[in-house]
Amino acid sequence: MSQNFVRVRFAPSPTGPLHLGGIRTALYNYLFAKRHGGTFILRIEDTDQKRFVSNSESYILETLKWCRIEPDEGVGVGGPYSPYYQSKRCNIYRFYINQLLEKGDAYYAFDTDIDIDKKRKEYSERGFTFSYNNRVRMDMDNSLTMTKEQLHDKLQSCSSYVIRFKVKPGEKLKMHDLIRGEIIIDSDHLDDKILLKSDGVATYHLANTIDDHLMKITHVLRGEEWLSSMSLHILLYRSFGWTPPLFAHLPLILRKDGKGKISKRNASSLDYPIFPIQWKVPDTQIIIPGYRELGYFPEAFVNMLALLGWNPGVKNEIFSLQELVNFFSLERINKSGVFFDLKKANWFNKKYLNKKKKKCFHFFAKNSKKRFIQCKKDYLWKIIHLTIDRIHFIHEIWEHSFYFFISPSSYEANFFNKICHKKSILQLEDTKILLSNVNPFTSINLKSLFTESQKEKQKIMQLFRLALVGILKGIDIFMIFEMLGKEESIQRIEKLINQIKEKI
Structure with missing residues (x-):
């Protein structure tokens, strides 16, 4: 693999905080880029304005900074392919979607939500699932069923419309995933996805494909939930006449209760944190602590995260960020979902704590001063050496050493x-x-x-x-x-x- 041309991107949506799955995607992209001397890009995919959350972008940037996996190019850094916000690239998407319309690979659809719901109900009553695809599109209100004059009049009347991709039926589409191998999809099972919404904003599928091409992305490393979109993205690349990047879909991080993957929606029902740093809910101002606030070292958090779905192939489990870069390979990423283990996360932090006795000392000395406790440095150091094997976090040191300073005021x-x-x-x-x-x-x-x-x-x-x-x-x-x-x-x-x- 060329050492100079690997370009990967982390492209989160500003719809809330990053959780473990999101930051792991960023980490794997970063490690892969650095392993091959490439470029790690941060792009904000903010086409979904309805779900936009104001403090999400600052949260993303602060999280990446805390984890020491900052981008080489993109939001907060700049670069040759700006702007790195999809909301600022609308004219670019409009230019390319016109190409698809001219080629006949996309079409206008004027169906209202009421029309779609009516069709969905009809299909349901007959025991079928409605899908806007090659079998139904000629029965719908779209440009494929109109003359040029009718379409012109419809557009002139400012009727609301979306633009859909026209999937050609009867093809066995062969795709390759760097983690999962060959995948074959029957195009008859694909629906005609919307590329441009009724408000004129490009959907994720269109914007993502165009941006990846224009920004010269060579490898797309993203979560398994996007695997079902891979076929559409490959078809879009083909329609534009572009060479697609190589794809790798990362395994899901699963809930231990068997109820699917972890997500922001179920964060409150989990017995472990899923956010890297604390998140302040905009509407309620409720603060949800993250790993940083709970006392985890960023190095321990990143080390734990890297092994959550990837196996370095050696017995050692403790790696610096540079060592993770040196060992990282897509070939050793799991195909199946992985379960998060809080005890293991705590174990990682304990390992790093043992390497940070000096930091423990400074914390302990500052804490003792706040409690108006005067003692010699040697005494504090002795306590650290005696208690460090009993704790997982710096803040636990007082709990395990208070009796060296204070006589009991009560008894068990x-x-x-x-x-x-x-x-x-x-x-x-x-x-x-x-x-x-x-x-x-x-x-x-x-x-x-x-x-x-x-x-x-x-x-x-x-x-x-x-x-x-x-x-x-x-x-x-x-x-x-x-x-x-x-x-x-x-x-x-x-x-x-x-x-x-x-x-x-």
């Missing part, structure tokens, strides 16, 4: 109620004496001090944990002793003794 109720008796007080009093004689006060020395039977050891360890932490969680108890120091440890044990005395 269930266990506290069980140990409210004199025996516990005696055990803790004995422990105080033992602890006071340990020098140096290290975890190793403390471990060697407690050599009771396993059952007794477990009970005393739980008492220690309750005294020092307040709950039965945390790192190695002897390491907590060492970190807190002898004086603070004994004070916390005395505090628990007093609480038990009050209870009984």
